[in-house]
Amino acid sequence: MKLSPPTTAFEPGKAEPVAAWSEAAPTPPPRPERRLLRFVRHPFTWCVLLPTALVAAYFYLVASPQYVSEARFVVRSRADAPQLSLGAVISAAAGGGGGATAEANSVRDFLLSHDAVMRTQDRIDLIAMWSRDDADFYARLHNTEPERLTKFYNSMVSASFDTSTSVTTLRVRSFRPEDSKAIAVTLLSLSESLVNSLSERAREDALRIARAELQVAEQRVAESRAALTRFREQQQDLDSAGTATAAASTISAMESALTAANAELRERMAFMRPDNPALQVTRNRIAALERQIEVERARRTQGEGTLAQQLGNFERLMLEREFADRQLASATASLEAARVEAQRQQVYIARVVEPNLAVYPLYPRKLISVGSVFLGLSVAFGIGWLLVAGMREHAI
Incomplete structure (x- = not known):
């Protein structure tokens, strides 16, 4: 059985004792110092x-403040002429831009490459621009090795290509406005040089085959004319075809004379005695014509170096020269067409926005x-x- 605690009379000046079994008194609110300490330790x-x-x-x-210089350009070719077609209208309605997309992507990749860093460093001092004393220690360039320089370059230079408008945007950051503009101008100049070299290389590749064909055709024409000249010198005849025509005319004339002599002989035999001297003269003329005709035919058709062989060789050389002339004309036309097509496909950079001189730092x-x-x-x-x-x- 539990006993109650003893009680005492109230004494003035003394506080009333707290019963041991009573509830604990509420804790006082935390002090501001303890709140601050808890916040600091959290x-x-x-x-x-x-x-x-x-x-x-x-x-x-x-x-340190960083200033941005922005430039925009378009890579185009002469073949990008406006065409009034259904496809062009649909492309324009869909927002498709013109321009040489492959070349534009190549220029963008070049602007972010190690080669662009080295070429820019050769023209202007990138290391000095990005490691100036007025730039803060964390943001400035510390390592000048090519690989570290390229990494820092890619953090300060950006190039983006918009497929809908075919516009390439170049943004350059540095610690001074004039440095940003100088770097952007240099990169644009390098991009133009790259595009020109690509166009020249493509033009030379397109013309190389046409020039080779033209050279072969010219060589063939020269050889055919030289062979024809040697043949004429050997035969001592400028026109074998004309000689053959003249020979055929001669034989034809002698055959006509033989025919006339035979007719004359028959006519005289009708009213002259067989031993008449005039008949003998006619017979002698007929025999001479027959022998001459046989000699002429043998000389032109039998043995080596005959007129038939000469005419055959002459016609073959003339046909070869004609084919060579036609090949030369075709190769010349092909070269001219290739030159026109190469000029039409020539690529160039059209500047849309020139590099600006920044006034307010964006970074x-x-x-x-x-x-x-x-x-x-x-x-x-x-x-x-x-x-x-x-x-x-x-x-x-």
Whole structure:
């Protein structure tokens, strides 16, 4: 049986004792110093707020301003002439831009390449521009090796190609406005040189085959004419065809004379005695004509070096010369057509926006950078906090 605690009379000046079995008195509210201490010791302060404050201090107190120079250009060819066709109308309605897309992509890749860095460094001093003393330590260029320089270059230079308008945008950042503009102007000049070299190479490739065919045709014409000249010198005859025609005319004339002599002989035999001297003269003339005709025919058709062989060789050489002349004419026309097509396919850069001289620094983007750091750390801290709470809950 539990006894009640003893009681005492009320004594003035003494506080009334608190019963041992009574409820505990409420805790007093925490002091402000303890709240501040808890805030300082909280992991959120060390993991999120402190890094964000350091980043904000860097961007607003230390970071150097960076100026942007922007240029825009279009890579076009002479073949991009407007055409009134259904396909062109549909492409224009859909927002499709003209221009040489493959060459534009090549120029964009060149602007972001190691070769562009080295060529730009040869023309202007990129290292001196990006490692100036007035730039902050974190943002400036520290390593001058080609690979490190290219990496830093790609962080300061950007090139983008818009497929809908075929416009390439070049953006260059540096710590001074004049440096950004100088770099952009140099890169545009290098891009134009690249496009010109590509056009010249494509033009030479297109014309090389046509020129080779023309050279072969010219060689064939020269050889055919030389062979014809040697043949004429050997035969001592300028026109074998004319000689053959003249020989045929001669034989034809002698055959006509023979026919006339035979007719005359028959006519005289009708009224003259067989031993008449006139008949003998006619017979002698007929025999002479027959022998001469046989000699002429044998000379032109039998043995080596006859007129028939001469005429055959002459006609073959003339036919070869005619074919060579036709081949030369065709090769010349092909070369001219290839030259016109190469000029039509020539690619060039049309500047839409010239590099500007910046007045206000667009970088670094302070508010966006600080906000991104705070948001990222907050999300990471929240995920970590949930993981730790889950592990503690499973441990219990």
